[in-house]
Amino acid sequence: MCSPLQRAVDDLIKIFYSYSGKEGDKYKLNKKELKNMLQKELPDFVNGTNDSFLVEKILYDLDDNKDNEVDFQEFVTLVTALAVASNEFFVDYNKEDHKENEVHK
Template sequence: MANQNPSLMERSINTVIDVFHKNSKMEGDPDTLSQKEFKQMVKKDLANFMKKEKRCDEIINDIMEDLDTNQDKQLSFEEFVMLLAKLVYATHEKMHEGNHPRGNNHSHGSGFGK
């Protein structure tokens, strides 16, 4: 079983790690996101999921401040994944808005994607 191809979920996790590093190595510390790098990630890599947020630099800065728990003005990977947890949760909530019940007749809307 060890040589099985990675599942969709496993590949998604790898993608998240790759995208973080693609952005984090642009300037300064290669392992953390500066304010500029985070802004760029939100605008490019979270363009649909953070449509409202990406138009306003101040909101992006506020989000970053919330995530930056050790307040060093950089987002470590550990701090960044909290945003993902929130986004995954919020997206699922969004998918159940309108005529999309939970439970036995479980159905999903398009979430933030469209």
């Protein structure tokens, strides 16, 4: 039986490879594959933005070796950044909620 963390890691790997290699290198996401993954897996992240500009910016920021593709290690950088940002939001939200509860006591 897998732990939740093991399942999360497994899911990240499966998600990456379900989008990579549709065109070209099966171990990397090209711009079109990255855009498709972002739209399907992170719709709230890309909705209401200029998709094309956002994808270009994300690709540029993630692409450490400047090959115009995102490999798994570069993909994990995106996941990590999203997890950190989400955690910061959660912590800040909880701090504000705690302050409100203290005021109402």
